[in-house]
Amino acid sequence: MYQKGERRREELLRATLRLIGAHGADAVTHRAVAAEAGVPLSATTYYFDSKEQLLQQALLLAAREETERLERLVLSLAPQSLGVAEWAAAVASVVAQSVREDPATQVALFELGLESTRTPALRAELVDWQSAHLRLAEMGCRAVGSDEPALDATIVVAAIAGLMLEQLASDSESFEEDVLRPALERLFARIAAGEPARALQAH
Amino acid sequence: MYQKGERRREELLRATLRLIGAHGADAVTHRAVAAEAGVPLSATTYYFDSKEQLLQQALLLAAREETERLERLVLSLAPQSLGVAEWAAAVASVVAQSVREDPATQVALFELGLESTRTPALRAELVDWQSAHLRLAEMGCRAVGSDEPALDATIVVAAIAGLMLEQLASDSESFEEDVLRPALERLFARIAAGEPARALQAH
DNA sequence: TACAGTTTGGTACGTTTGTTCCGCTTTGTC
DNA sequence: GACAAAGCGGAACAAACGTACCAAACTGTA
Numbered sequence: 001m002y003q004k005g006e007r008r009r010e011e012l013l014r015a016t017l018r019l020i021g022a023h024g025a026d027a028v029t030h031r032a033v034a035a036e037a038g039v040p041l042s043a044t045t046y047y048f049d050s051k052e053q054l055l056q057q058a059l060l061l062a063a064r065e066e067t068e069r070l071e072r073l074v075l076s077l078a079p080q081s082l083g084v085a086e087w088a089a090a091v092a093s094v095v096a097q098s099v100r101e102d103p104a105t106q107v108a109l110f111e112l113g114l115e116s117t118r119t120p121a122l123r124a125e126l127v128d129w130q131s132a133h134l135r136l137a138e139m140g141c142r143a144v145g146s147d148e149p150a151l152d153a154t155i156v157v158a159a160i161a162g163l164m165l166e167q168l169a170s171d172s173e174s175f176e177e178d179v180l181r182p183a184l185e186r187l188f189a190r191i192a193a194g195e196p197a198r199a200l201q202a203h
Numbered sequence: 204m205y206q207k208g209e210r211r212r213e214e215l216l217r218a219t220l221r222l223i224g225a226h227g228a229d230a231v232t233h234r235a236v237a238a239e240a241g242v243p244l245s246a247t248t249y250y251f252d253s254k255e256q257l258l259q260q261a262l263l264l265a266a267r268e269e270t271e272r273l274e275r276l277v278l279s280l281a282p283q284s285l286g287v288a289e290w291a292a293a294v295a296s297v298v299a300q301s302v303r304e305d306p307a308t309q310v311a312l313f314e315l316g317l318e319s320t321r322t323p324a325l326r327a328e329l330v331d332w333q334s335a336h337l338r339l340a341e342m343g344c345r346a347v348g349s350d351e352p353a354l355d356a357t358i359v360v361a362a363i364a365g366l367m368l369e370q371l372a373s374d375s376e377s378f379e380e381d382v383l384r385p386a387l388e389r390l391f392a393r394i395a396a397g398e399p400a401r402a403l404q405a406h
Numbered sequence: 407t408a409c410a411g412t413t414t415g416g417t418a419c420g421t422t423t424g425t426t427c428c429g430c431t432t433t434g435t436c
Numbered sequence: 437g438a439c440a441a442a443g444c445g446g447a448a449c450a451a452a453c454g455t456a457c458c459a460a461a462c463t464g465t466a
Contacts, residue, residue, distance in 0.1 A: 002433065005443060024321060026228055030424060040445045045425060107320055110313070116372045117310055118227060126372055154386045158365025159358055165368075166361060169319045169329055183357045190393040205463065208413065233454060243415045248455060 009047045011037045016058035021104020025111055028055060059112040060125055062105050067132045069098075074136040084144050084192045088185035091140075095160060096176035099167050107168060133157045144192040152191045159187060212250045214240045219261035224307020228314055231258060262315040263328055265308050270335045272301075277339045287347050287395045291388035294343075298363060299379035302370050310371060336360045347395040355394045362390055 001009075015037035019027050030044040030051060037043075048054040073094055082090065099106055116122035137153035137160075146152045163183060167175045204212075218240035222230050233247040233254060240246075251257040276297055285293065302309055319325035340356035340363075349355045366386060370378045 002442065004433085008443085022321070024228065024318065029422080031422080042426090042445060042447095043443090046443070051424065103320070107317055110317055110368075113368050113372055114310055114313055114317075115227065117306070118225070123372060123374070130369065130372075148389070151385055151389055154366075154382060155362055155390050158369060158386065159362040160365070161368060162361025162364035163357075165313075165316050165364060166333065169316055169326060169333075171326070179357060182354055183361065186351070186354055187358050190396075193393075193396075205412065207463090211413085232452080234452080245415060245417095245455095245457090246413090249413075254454065 008039060008043060012044060012047055013058040013061045016054055017062055017108045018104050020108040020111055056119065056122060059108060059115060062108050063112055063125060063129045066109060067129055070136055074139060078139055078143060081143060084188045085185055087140060087144055088188045089181060092176055092181040092184050095164055096180055099164060103168060106164065110165060141191055144188055146191045156187065211242060211246060215247060215250055216261040216264045219257055220265055220311045221307050223311040223314055259325060262311060262318065265311050266315055266328060266332045269312060270332055273339055277342060281342060281346060284346060287391045288388055290343060290347055291391045292384060295379055295384040295387050298367055299383055302367060306371060309367065313368060344394055347391055349394045359390065
């Protein structure tokens with residue numbers, strides 16, 4: 001495959017992501033993607049065997065790039081051994097920024113999660129993605145002094161996913177300040193506090 | 204509207220939810236819904252002005268029923284003032300059961316969240332749904348002794364949403380025991396421990 | 407029973423869809 | 437510069453689509 005062709009292929013994938021984010025997976029048709037990418041209709045079938053493949057590969061592209069972005073972020077943060085509040089603020093800011101800058105891709109990524117429910121081929125990739133998240137979160141939890149970083153990472157990853165979904169559906173301008181940051185601060189503070197499950201025996 | 208007609212209308216909505224869960228929103232066509240519901244094609248346009256309306260109303264039906272189900276659960280649990288571990292186990296069991304029993308509806312509900320990103324009409328309903336969740340979670344947090352139930356509820360709701368999404372995409376048989384319950388136990392224990400954010404000053 | 411309103415199921419129409427085909431041009435290699 | 441591979445774009449196709457229509461059947465009311 002020539003360089004130019006590869007660029008066109010990628011442009012088709014990005015156009016697909018834009019469409020998913022803006023109008024849902026329903027809106028992804030060969031014609032719509034071609035128009036969005038500014039290429040003739042036949043380009044879509046030249047580069048992808050079927051519409052399903054186009055959709056799947058677009059989602060995988062988004063997932064891979066998102067993982068890379070996250071890894072860069074955490075690695076750039078980790079050596080500084082921040083305090084809990086700084087961690088919370090940094091993570092909240094990154095999450096808010098992702099959603100603000102490119103909500104289409106974020107929506108598309110959630111669609112990936114749902115799509116993987118039905119497509120085993122996607123599930124395998126999703127596992128990689130998920131474990132990358134867990135690994136990074138575990139690193140963060142360890143940094144703030146968690147006594148069970150793996151378990152806490154599960155919670156952090158899930159909570160961030162849930163908060164992101166919430167933010168995507170919210171038009172609030174101040175979601176970051178009002179919800180995201182306070183919630184993450186508290187969550188991280190709890191993890192850092194390292195309170196053992198003493199309340200488990202209570203009843 | 205006659206009773207029989209109302210039943211047919213509802214059956215169309217349920218058929219739509221089944222299709223979303225099984226094959227995605229793409230698979231929702233008038234013909235597919237009619238076939239799934241076992242009614243002639245024209246019934247779909249008789250009961251719904253357009254395909255969009257059909258989709259939206261199906262999602263709203265699922266959201267309303269889910270909220271009711273949740274409310275029943277929490278209200279039946281609250282008076283007993285359980286310990287933290289019992290709360291975690293109860294919630295984990297309900298979440299796991301929802302996913303196991305009717306994954307199609309759960310997937311559809313997440314699609315509702317994504318769809319509301321683009322459809323203001325849905326967003327309003329989603330707000331109600333979300334605040335019902337928050338209210339219930341807050342009740343639970345208060346019951347286990349949180350000193351900031353509203354904030355903790357935000358975290359709990361987000362974490363449960365994230366864990367559910369994870370479980371939907373996982374084929375693991377033992378997700379409840381291995382992931383869901385431990386994570387919720389720890390989260391609830393942290394909330395119950397009521398450790399103030401003493402670590403916030405650390406650096 | 408008669409009547410208006412509702413429901414039913416079959417058919418039909420114009421549009422959009424995924425996909426194929428093919429002649430033409432560009433690209434890298436020898 | 438010649439040759440094969442890759443890329444290109446327009447036209448065309450059958451299938452599936454959303455939607456509209458209508459005559460027959462049904463339902464509750466009077």
